C-alpha cells in the first residue's frame with residue numbers, strides 16, 4: 200500500500216475507535232445520571248405500553264420463517280438467472296412449464312417475458328396441467344421419501360380449477376396471446392402431434408413432482424431440446440438425496456436411454472430445485 204494511503208486508513212481506524220469510546224462513555228454517564236428517571240418512565244403506564252410494543256415487534260420479527268416466500272423468491276432469482284443465460288447466449292424458443300397449480304411460477308415467467316418483450320425478445324409461455332391436481336402415484340418411484348417413509352404425493356394434490364387459473368392471469372393483466380394452456384393429464388395431452396407443432400425449448404420448468412409425470416414430460420420435450428436449453432426441476436431433491444425416486448429418477452432413466460443428450464449441472468435453487476443446461480450433439 201502507498202504510504203499516504205496507509206496513514207489515511209490508520210487515521211480512519213483511530214478516529215472510529217475514539218468515536219465509539221466517546222459514545223459509550225456518554226451512554227454510561229447518561230444512565231448513571233438518569234438511571235432512576237429511566238426506571239420511572241419504564242414503570243409508568245406509557246412506559247409499560249412502550250415495552251409491550253417493543254416486545255410485540257420483537258416477537259413478530261422472530262416468528263416462524265415463512266418458507267413459501269423463500270421458495271417464491273428463490274425461484275424468481277433462479278428464473279432470472281436462466282433468462283439471463285438464454286438472452287446472453289441468444290437461445291431462441293419458448294418457455295415450457297409442466298405443473299402449474301395456482302400459477303405462481305407461471306405468472307413470474309409471464310411477467311419476466313413481458314419485460315423481455317420490451318427488449319425485443321419473444322418468449323411464449325406454454326403451460327401444461329391436469330387442473331385436477333396430481334394423478335394417482337404409481338408406487339415407490341413416485342414416493343417423496345419424507346421422514347417415516349410416508350408418501351407425500353396424493354391424487355388430487357395441488358388441484359386448481361382451470362377458470363380460476365385463467366382468471367388469475369387476467370387479474371394480472373397478462374395478454375392472452377403471450378401464453379398457451381394445455382389442460383389434461385400428460386398421458387392424454389403430451390401427444391406426438393402436439394410435439395410436432397411446438398417451438399424449440401429455451402427454458403423447461405418441470406414442476407410436476409412425480410417420477411411418472413416427469414418421465415412423460417422428458418419424453419415430450421426430447422425433440423424440442425437444443426444446445427443450451429435450460430431445464431429446471433422444482434422437486435429434484437424430494438427423495439431426501441435418494442436419486443432413485445421422483446424427478447431425479449426420471450432424469451437418470453432419460454439420460455441412460457438418450458446417450459446423445461447430456462444435462463450439465465448448473466445451479467440449485469430454493470430447498471429442492473435444480474437447474475441443468477442441455478448439451479446435445481448439434482443437429
Ligand SMILES: C[S@@+](CC[C@H](N)C(=O)[O-])C[C@H]1O[C@@H](n2cnc3c(N)ncnc32)[C@H](O)[C@@H]1O
Nearest residue numbers: 298299300303304329332333357384385407412
Ligand atoms: C407442485 S404443483 C406445481 C407448482 C407450481 N409450479 C407453482 O408455482 O405453484 C404440481 C402440479 O403438477 C400437476 N401434475 C402432476 N402430474 C401431472 C400429470 N401427469 N398430468 C398433468 N398435471 C400433472 C398437478 O396438477 C399440479 O398442479
